[in-house]
Amino acid sequence: MTVSVLPDRLVCGLDLGGTKLLTVVTAPDADEPLLVTKSPRPGGDLIVALAAAAREAVAAAERAHPTGRVEAVGVGVAGLVDRGGVLRYGPNLPGLTDVAVGPSLTDELGLTVVVDNDATCAGWAEHQRGSARGSRDSVTVTLGTGIGAGVTSGGVVLRGAHGFAGEPGHMTVDPDGPRCACGRIGCWEQFASGSALGRMGREAVAEGRGAAILAAAGGDSDAVRGEHVSDAAAAGDGEAQAVLERFAWWVAVGVTNLIHVLDPQIVVIGGGLSELGDLLLEPVRRAQADLLMGAAHRERVPIVAASLGERAGAWGAALLAAARLD
Numbered sequence: 033m034t035v036s037v038l039p040d041r042l043v044c045g046l047d048l049g050g051t052k053l054l055t056v057v058t059a060p061d062a063d064e065p066l067l068v069t070k071s072p073r074p075g076g077d078l079i080v081a082l083a084a085a086a087r088e089a090v091a092a093a094e095r096a097h098p099t100g101r102v103e104a105v106g107v108g109v110a111g112l113v114d115r116g117g118v119l120r121y122g123p124n125l126p127g128l129t130d131v132a133v134g135p136s137l138t139d140e141l142g143l144t145v146v147v148d149n150d151a152t153c154a155g156w157a158e159h160q161r162g163s164a165r166g167s168r169d170s171v172t173v174t175l176g177t178g179i180g181a182g183v184t185s186g187g188v189v190l191r192g193a194h195g196f197a198g199e200p201g202h203m204t205v206d207p208d209g210p211r212c213a214c215g216r217i218g219c220w221e222q223f224a225s226g227s228a229l230g231r232m233g234r235e236a237v238a239e240g241r242g243a244a245i246l247a248a249a250g251g252d253s254d255a256v257r258g259e260h261v262s263d264a265a266a267a268g269d270g271e272a273q274a275v276l277e278r279f280a281w282w283v284a285v286g287v288t289n290l291i292h293v294l295d296p297q298i299v300v301i302g303g304g305l306s307e308l309g310d311l312l313l314e315p316v317r318r319a320q321a322d323l324l325m326g327a328a329h330r331e332r333v334p335i336v337a338a339s340l341g342e343r344a345g346a347w348g349a350a351l352l353a354a355a356r357l358d
Contacts, residue, residue, distance in 0.1 A: 042100045044089050045350025046082060047108045047150055049073060050124050050177055055085055056346040057093035060354035067093045068343055078131060083140040104144040104357055106349030107133060108153035115195040117147035123214040124178050146353040150345045152198050155182015156189055157348030158300045162340040167297040171290050174303035179221045183294060205285055223282035226305055229258030236275050244269035262308050280315035288323040291333050302338030309337055
């Protein structure tokens with residue numbers, strides 16, 4: 033239900049991305065966060081920076097809601113986060129390995145702290161408050177600089193034996209493909225992330241079939257990014273639409289693999305690329321229908337856009353922290 037009275041129990045969520053830190057404070061049963069802030073990703077000591085951000089958000093929320101007290105903090109981080117809250121490895125967070133985020137923040141803040149993979153957090157938010165609400169088995173795929181996923185099975189988060197479940201961006205889809213930031217070859221992330229769309233756009237320009245893409249990038253071929261492809265495609269350029277169609281096929285390859293393995297009720301596409309809406313999702317749906325085993329003999333799995341936007345990761349982290357209080 034929506035909170036209509038001043039809450040007394042609050043939780044804070046932090047989402048640490050490659051370039052930003054997003055923070056929310058919410059009541060465990062609220063349909064909207066009480067506070068949302070966004071800042072550049074902090075430099076310096078990670079634990080000190082996260083603790084400072086949490087304290088600032090807690091203070092602001094408790095000033096605005098004087099009856100409330102923050103009882104727990106959740107943190108979403110891109111990478112392999114074990115069940116003890118230790119960031120073991122983050123391929124898109126250089127230099128951050130074996131960082132005891134959870135235990136260290138618990139000592140710093142004196143509060144219950146829950147740390148999880150950022151895509152797992154976003155998936156839980158979409159499952160609880162967003163596009164997958166009402167389902168028991170869902171997959172939320174976050175398409176951004178990289179690819180992550182949050183999986184729920186039987187209404188609970190699927191984390192795996194060590195806490196590392198939800199890394200489909202690093203399943204191999206082409207053993208002869210380009211090298212990934214993780215050091216391996218041919219990861220799905222290299223074909224279906226925002227970075228991959230930008231590379232496809234630059235390749236199209238280099239081959240002389242991306243004039244509108246190049247124009248969207250100001251005439252600088254080295255500056256072509258995924259948004260330039262999508263802008264040109266949205267404007268009706270056929271060459272850009274062909275690039276996006278090929279990109280959507282690669283998205284569908286990974287999504288289909290996830291459906292084959294997990295059999296979800298719904299697949300939610302989140303991350304920055306979800307803002308393309310049906311411009312991306314329609315060709316993904318078409319390709320997925322051709323790729324799915326036994327498609328004529330099984331129920332269609334809806335592929336829909338996420339609804340919570342960039343706040344999903346921080347909100348999901350807060351909701352996972354709230355569940356620890358129960």
